[in-house]
Amino acid sequence: MIENPPVARLDGVSVRAGNVQILRDIDLTIDPGDALGVFGANGAGKTTILRVLATLQPTATGSVEVLGADATADERFTVRPRIGYIGHVPALYPELTLAENLGFFARSRGLDESVAASALADVGLAGAADRRADRCSHGMQRRAEFARILVSSPVFLLLDEPHSALDADAVDLVDAIVHRTVDQGGAAVLVSHDRARVRSLATRTVEIEGGILR
């Protein structure tokens, strides 16, 4: 336990947004080497649980600890760069090219832009590097998002619907990224409604229904 502290631990966490109770009394521990699949229907709270784990979501009750930091304290700022979060909506700047988007990301972590270029090549987008993000297909944008993971090599992966809009090559890429992170002692959380895909990748799975984990 002391040698292997959990990557993340939620204890009695609930989340509200406006008039809806999104998560209720969630207890969850994610250990190094875990690849946790989270399943649930549309609107069951899957995305919110990812945002909680990314220290982005203010919680109503409970305690959240991520990579050893209390997610409600200022410590969260120090661990955030080690978290790799890919939402279900691409976060690219539409006016910038893929290379510029990745370059911005790399530089924000103090890395060189050449890292971004090679990451784009690794996800098979070398030919589209100079294309504006809004002129790329949804699948290409998703690939570019995964290139971000290759740039910063986070230890905690949070993937929202990782396989959606991806072709077979890209799906293999996602699987490889998850395996690599987990094998190196990190952890991954994959939120999806596509059980078959994720079950083959996950080391364990949970169901979320009406904001409650089962």
Place this chain on the structure above:
Amino acid sequence: MTRYAKFVIPALLLAGVLVVLMVNLSSALVYFNTPTELLAREASDERLRLGGRVVPGSVDERDGLVAFSVQDCDAAVEVIHAGVPPQLFQEGIGVVVEGAWTGEAFQSDTMLVKHDEQYRTDAEDYNETDHACTEA
């Protein structure tokens, strides 16, 4: 706060110093000019506001014009106002007139009465000499 103390504290100090400086220089932030200031700028034909106290005994009303003098501690200016003065206009009260300086008299077309912060039920108690100077 502690994270940015290095920036915020000097910035606050700087702002404070500048505010003090600004308040001391604030002669520019005025609603009206005093008679002394007006006389110092005789040549100008710009539209100005002139404020001060109506000199008792100087009011002369005829043909829709009101002539009177406005004074501060050091100087008095002759004003010729075209129009009906406000209700409270009287000798000894503060006024602000708007118009242009012609060299001999100040031709005004707009008059505002400026009452001070004194309130007395009896006119005898008014503290005139004091305020003739300090207010303007």
Place this chain on the structure above:
Amino acid sequence: MIGFGSQAALIARRDILRERRSGEVLWVTLPFGAIALLLVPLAVGTDAPMLRQIGPGIFWVVVMLFGVFISIRQTSSETDAQRDQLALSGLDPAAVYFGRALASFLFLLGFQLVLGFVTVVLYDISLEGWLILPLTFVIVAAGLSLLGTLAAGIVATGQNAAALVPLLVAPLSIPLLIGATQALEALQLGRSSLTWVLMMIVTVIVLAIAGVLSAQPLQETR
């Protein structure tokens, strides 16, 4: 981790690049501002001496009102996903604030220069005392960009943002408006503009402090 200045520069570079591609300021806001300058004389009458007199004031009003749209344009169009990624990037929220403001500052400066030229031409303005203008342009651009970035952060995205931000910004930009108009007028009348310049600088400093202190809590609000 990179230094505070480089972080701000990174954000500013991103915003400038985005503007260069989208051209929102150049092709939408700027022409709209110029049209406003053209409309005023039609509304108040094309009396040359009067226009000469009110021209500088009209110019500054247009700069304030349209400048708001320039200074909020990217903060308020940011998507939730982009905001999440920025929060995770580890960039200092205060640096992000200054970076955004820096980009807006440059756009506003350009906006003022072009509209200033249009005003001089359309209103036949006397340029006596124009030496103060570069200074007022810089201070107004700085103040308005800091104010707009701050207000956009407070309001964040949402259907009302486009209407609400100008409501918050307009009254608070008045010290800048008064300072800018009076500084020039004071010089033209042979008086000192120092008080007005100081007033604008104080406003800019106060806005910078407010922006720095609120940057982090605002980033963490959704």
Place this chain on the structure above:
Amino acid sequence: MTPREQTIERPTSVWPWITMGVAGTVTFIASMAVGPDAVQGQLSRIMYVHVPAAWLAYLAFFVTMAASAMYLWRKDLAWDRRAASSAEIGVVFTGLAIGLGMIWAKPTWGVWWTWDARLTLTAIMFFVYLGYLALRRTTTDLNARAKRSAILGVLAVVQVPLVHFSVVWWRTLHQPPTLLKPEPIDMDTSMLVTLGIAVVSFTVMYVAMMFKRIELARLEDEITEMQQTADVPIAGEAVTAPALERGA
């Protein structure tokens, strides 16, 4: 899903209403009993409402600032309700002070409005706090709303001293303050006492209004809370199986 019986207790306390009525009556009687000003005549009676209204605006915005700061520190929505309630009352009294000031200005100065520093700054303050109230209407999430408006509530207070001291710092048409100043007060004792009574009554009225408004705000938040918990659809329940599969 049938809604469970849920009721909220209606506020029953009548004391705030009685207090407000008494305070208003006292102010009215006192301001009618005192003699008129020698120069301004009966017009000077407006002062006994105008000055306390302006004072309440200052007080209310300071309370908003303090409560906003407390919210940012403690993250307790009760402080947010106090801040918002106070701001709302402050806006009302700023409006009242401006309105009464205009009514006073027309016969004394001769105009309804002029651009001196005091008047302009007061108008700005009014609009900024209107913006504060508008900001509160844009978010339904209580915590997000509280945080955003708390930041604005702290920032906006900068204007209050600016409004008050504008007449001291700059040469304005508006007269300098009679009460809140370091020099001795230039006013007959009878008028001073009346003004004192008016200011105290208005302050009492503010407290009573705050009491009522906070109670109301708490009820509003409680309704939201109720909607959040038991009967309102929790996440996921809003989505049911598509009708196509069930039907044909």
